[in-house]
Amino acid sequence: MKTKTNSGKSIKRRDFIGGVTTAAIGLTIVPRVVLGGRGYIPPSDKINVAYIGTGTQGLSEMPNLLKIPDAQIVAVCDPQKEARGYYDWSPKGLLNKLRETIGDTNWTAGGDNKIPGGRDCGQQIVERYYAKQTGRNHKCAAYSDFREMFEKEKGIDAVKIMATDHLHGVMAAAAIKRGIHITMHKPIANRLEEGFQVVEMAKKSDVITHLIPWESNGSMEQVLAWIKGGVIGKLKEVHNWSNRPVWPQYSGLPTDKPDLPEGFDWDLWLGPEAVRPYHPHYTNMVFRGWYDFGGGAMADMGHYSLWTVFEGLELVNPVFIEPNRSHVCGHRPDASAYRIENDFSFPFAGSVRFIYPKNDWRDEVELIWSDGGIRPPVPSGFYNNNKELPIEGMMFKGESGIIMSSQFTLKEPYVLSGDMKLAEELKKEVSYDRGSGIEKFIQAVKNNQQADGSFRKAWPITEAVNLYAAALRSGRSLRYNAVKREITNVPDVNKYLKREYRKGWGLEEV
Structure with a gap:
C-alpha cells in the first residue's frame, strides 16, 4: 500500500506503519471505536505478514500469530501443496490444535489424511480463522515459490520463515533486499559464509529482524x-x-x-542445493540430519x-x-x-x-x-x-x-x-521469562525498533x-x-563453510 501526502509524495506502507505522524501528511483520522467498536483494529493498521513454511512446525506456530490483533496473515508459501508424507510428535496433536483454532472439530487436513501440512492446509487455517473472528471472508494467497510471492504481494510488511534450514539464508536475503521485516526460526543459515553475509545485510539494513529462539x-x-x-x-x-x-x-x-x-x-x-532424485528421507521432519x-x-x-x-x-x-x-x-x-x-x-x-x-x-x-x-x-x-x-x-x-x-x-x-x-x-x-517472541516482533515492527533477538546479535x-x-x-x-x-x-574443509548455489539461487539473485 502507498499513501499519498498533500504534496503528492508517496509513502510506502512499511514506512507509514513505523510511526509517521498524521499531521505531517495531512490526514484526518476517524477513531477506531467509531469504525468497528472498542478494540477494533482496522485492516489498514495491521501488519501484513507472509508465512513461509507450512509443515508441521509452521502450522503448529501459526495459531499464535493468528491471535495477534495487530497482525494479519495475507499469504502462505510452501513448495508442498497437500498434506502428504508429514510426520509429527503425535498422530492427532497438531490436527486437534488446528481444529480448536478454527472452531471445527470435524476439519480434516486432506491429502493422505494423516498429519496436517502443506500450503493448502495453511491457507485454509488462515481463511477460516479470520472468517470465524470477523464474520467476513478473508482471502489468503498461496504460493509455491517465495520469490514469486515477494514480487506479486506488494503489501507485505513482514514475513515469518519456517522453512527447512538450507532455505533460511536465501529467503532472509530476499526479504531484506525488499525491505520486508523478518522473524525466522533457527538457524540463520546452514553454511558459515551464507550466515555471515545475511547477518551483515541485516546490520546494514533498516529491516527489523528476529530469530525465534531468543526468547527461550x-x-x-x-x-x-x-x-x-x-x-x-x-x-x-x-x-x-x-x-x-x-x-x-x-x-x-x-x-x-x-x-x-x-x-x-x-x-x-531443493532451492540452492544440487539436484538429486526426490526421497522422503530428505524432507519434513528428517531434513535436519x-x-x-x-x-x-x-x-x-x-x-x-x-x-x-x-x-x-x-x-x-x-x-x-x-x-x-x-x-x-x-x-x-x-x-x-x-x-x-x-x-x-x-x-x-x-x-x-x-x-x-x-x-x-x-x-x-x-x-x-x-x-x-x-x-x-x-x-x-x-x-x-x-x-x-x-x-x-x-x-x-x-x-x-x-x-x-x-x-x-x-x-x-x-x-x-x-x-x-x-x-x-x-x-x-x-x-x-522473556515473553512471547512473535508478539514482541509485531510490536517491534509497529514501533520501528529492532527486536531483542535481532540477526545483528546472532553472529557468534x-x-x-x-x-x-x-x-x-x-x-x-x-x-x-x-x-x-x-x-x-x-584447507579442504573450507568447502563445507560455503555453498555452491544453483543458478538463480545466489544471495545476489533471489
Whole structure:
C-alpha cells in the first residue's frame, strides 16, 4: 500500500506503519471505536505478514500469530501443496490444535489424511480463522515459490520463515533486499559464509529482524554474578548437552526412487542445493540430519540455550574446534566388515569442543557441545549422592567449583560446588521469562525498533553451529581464522563453510 501526502509524495506502507505522524501528511483520522467498536483494529493498521513454511512446525506456530490483533496473515508459501508424507510428535496433536483454532472439530487436513501440512492446509487455517473472528471472508494467497510471492504481494510488511534450514539464508536475503521485516526460526543459515553475509545485510539494513529462539534462552545474570564474583574460581569449561537427534539419522544415501507426492515441487524444495532424485528421507521432519539440508542437533537446540551464553561470556571467534563422533559399520559381499565413510549426514552422536580466546575479564574458555546421549563426566556432587546427570543440561565448570542450570536452557541455576557462602551473598532475583517472541516482533515492527533477538546479535551462535557441522563432517580438529572465516590447518574443509548455489539461487539473485 502507498499513501499519498498533500504534496503528492508517496509513502510506502512499511514506512507509514513505523510511526509517521498524521499531521505531517495531512490526514484526518476517524477513531477506531467509531469504525468497528472498542478494540477494533482496522485492516489498514495491521501488519501484513507472509508465512513461509507450512509443515508441521509452521502450522503448529501459526495459531499464535493468528491471535495477534495487530497482525494479519495475507499469504502462505510452501513448495508442498497437500498434506502428504508429514510426520509429527503425535498422530492427532497438531490436527486437534488446528481444529480448536478454527472452531471445527470435524476439519480434516486432506491429502493422505494423516498429519496436517502443506500450503493448502495453511491457507485454509488462515481463511477460516479470520472468517470465524470477523464474520467476513478473508482471502489468503498461496504460493509455491517465495520469490514469486515477494514480487506479486506488494503489501507485505513482514514475513515469518519456517522453512527447512538450507532455505533460511536465501529467503532472509530476499526479504531484506525488499525491505520486508523478518522473524525466522533457527538457524540463520546452514553454511558459515551464507550466515555471515545475511547477518551483515541485516546490520546494514533498516529491516527489523528476529530469530525465534531468543526468547527461550533464559538469563545469564545470576551465572555471571557468580562467575565474576569468584564463586567457582576461574571459569574453564561450559558444557551443554542435548538428547537430540530425535529424528531418524541415515548412514547411507537413498538408492530407491519413490514417486514424488502429488503437488510437491521438488525443485523449489531443493532451492540452492544440487539436484538429486526426490526421497522422503530428505524432507519434513528428517531434513535436519543431512549436511546439505540441515544444521544438526546443535543448530536445532543450541540456539535455545547458548545464545545468551555467547552474549554473556563474550564468546566469539573460536581458534580451535575438535570433533568426536560416532560411526557406523557395514559388511561387504565378501563378509568382511568396514567403516562407512560418511560426509553427507550428521552422526548418531557426537561432541564438539570449541576453544575461545581470553578477553579483558576472563581467561580462555572451552565450550563443549554434546548430543545423541553423550553427556559430560558426572561431577562428584552427583555421583556421591547417587544422582545421574539429566539427559539434557548445562554446566559451568571453574577451577574450584561448578554451576549447574536446572534445565537445558539457562533457568534457575544453582551452585553445585564452590564458595557456597559467597554464592548466597551474590544471589539475585532474576526473571527468566522473556515473553512471547512473535508478539514482541509485531510490536517491534509497529514501533520501528529492532527486536531483542535481532540477526545483528546472532553472529557468534551462527558461527559456532556452522563450525560444529564442518568439524563433524570432516572428522578433523580445525584451526580457525575468524578474520578470514577460513580453516587454516585443513584447507579442504573450507568447502563445507560455503555453498555452491544453483543458478538463480545466489544471495545476489533471489
